[in-house]
Amino acid sequence: MQKNFPDLITLAIETSCDDTSVSVMRGRIVLSNVVSSQVDALKFGGIVPELASRAHQANMVPVVEDALVQAGVKLQDIRLIGVTYGPGLIGSLLVGLNFAKGLAYSLDIPYIGVNHIEAHMLAAFLEKPHPDFPFISLIVSGGHTMLVLAEALGRYRILGETQDDAAGECFDKVARFLNIAPENGSGMSGPMVDVRARLGDPEKIKFPRPLGNSDNFHFSFSGLKTSVLNYSKKQEQWSAQEINDMCASFQEAVVDVLISKSLRACMEHRVGSLVLSGGVAANSRLRDMLNQQAQKSDVRLFIPAKSYCTDNAAMIGLTAYLKHLEGEVSPLDLAPNPSLRLIEQRQK
Ligand SMILES: Nc1ncnc2c1ncn2[C@@H]1O[C@H](COP(=O)(O)OP(=O)(O)OP(=O)(O)O)[C@@H](O)[C@H]1O
Ligand SMILES: [Mg+2]
Missing domain, CATH: 3.30.420.40 (ATPase, nucleotide binding domain)
Structure with a gap:
């Protein structure tokens, strides 16, 4: 982790379960971290995967726009995209991952698929001291x-x-x-x-x-x-x-x-x-x-602060940023993995 790009703008997307979250970061600094919760889960006795993925689909663009506005960043300023690719609900993961791939392709920038559990673990790196x-x-x-x-x-x-x-x-x-x-x-x-x-x-x-x-x-x-x-x-x-x-x-x-x-x-x-x-x-x-x-x-x-303990895109952005410093890029054919395990991370 010797390299450092303190001004690199990362957009991060987290849709592994029922919250749609998008964060914009400059280097390790969180500029915005928007979490849109689906509040109807208990009406149905829990999360309904089909409804969760539909809600992500509806929320994705507004939440991205909201995160950019709160961060004072334009779409063209983004240099890296981080996105959860597992573990989680397949339909929910697909919405975030496909959106991230499309955006990275259209902006001609790299994207990194992030393991949600690894991101939870690395959320402590959002804080000082880490x-x-x-x-x-x-x-x-x-x-x-x-x-x-x-x-x-x-x-x-x-x-x-x-x-x-x-x-x-x-x-x-x-x-x-x-x-x-x-x-x-x-x-x-x-x-x-x-x-x-x-x-x-x-x-x-x-x-x-x-x-x-x-x-x-x-x-x-x-x-x-x-x-x-x-x-x-x-x-x-x-x-x-x-x-x-x-x-x-x-x-x-x-x-x-x-x-x-x-x-x-x-x-x-x-x-x-x-x-x-x-x-x-x-x-x-x-x-x-x-x-x-x-x-x-x-x-x-x-x-980490409570807002970085529960599901949030800032932890995804931070993980993507740390991996970018080590030269990692994900291929466009990366598939979502609902049962991704922590140990399946690359071993150096
Ligand atoms: N103050 C609290 N006390 C106890 N449990 C809490 C508290 N705040 C949140 N939780 C629990 O944390 C869980 C949500 O955490 P998180 O969002 O990390 O889980 P998840 O994303 O659904 O699962 P995973 O990260 O394993 O895929 C819920 O079970 C919730 O009840
Ligand atoms: Mg979680």
Whole structure:
């Protein structure tokens, strides 16, 4: 990463799931980061892939225009395009990827297909100070929960990952069966548990810490989810305080396991920096407790701003920019890959 193009203008596009996001960057500086959320998901009991891709199609041009206007940048000033090509919903990925290819072709500029999970991990590079390699990365999102040893850009070792549900998925489901999920915003379910947990007692109910004492770095959350479900069925009606206590106790179980495994990974691999990323990194208890515990363990902790933890195009732009510095360009026949894995990145 010796080369540096501080004035290079990158346009980045992220359409892996249900949010259409576009960002414009100058070098590593974010000039705009527009996120257009599809708020109807819960009307249908979750995201409907066909509807998500249609909404991306409708949103794409207005969101690009909005991002350019907010950044004060003209289309002709763009020198690089970054776009998510996996993992995600195939129909959603196709809209963003094809738009990016068409734009790059018409402007005669390079584009780079970006792995969404790698981008979550590198979101910490949007901040100052940013981490240096090597670092341990805890990625906790709606679809992933993994611990990664990041040795260099593009050289990653997955130390462990969830064997069933992702932590974010578990937060969303708990919000649903405690009936606290908002009616018109699927992405707000996890945050609702966070909000209610602040008013509850994390010690009230002893929920299990699955794989908490195992000597590997894997996670498991479906048993915990079932425990909360079974507990919630014990009564017909719960008071607001009892629901707050359930949220706090459930959240504490998740946070406990995430923190103890992450810090152990730092110790065992003798790495002094820990990076937290993905949507669940916005969780206030996880941020606070990890801050405290990392300090005690002498580990330097890097957590991106909340807007860079959940899905956003700025992290895609930053990843594309870092790869551009290393001479990477994607071919026009790059296909979207709904099940792209982190380890499938090129190895240097
Ligand atoms: N404050 C919070 N507390 C707990 N969970 C949260 C919080 N904020 C967001 N989340 C959860 O983060 C998840 C969304 O994160 P993200 O957008 O990174 O996931 P995704 O893009 O759907 O999945 P992936 O990145 O794995 O493909 C949701 O499950 C959401 O409930
Ligand atoms: Mg994501």
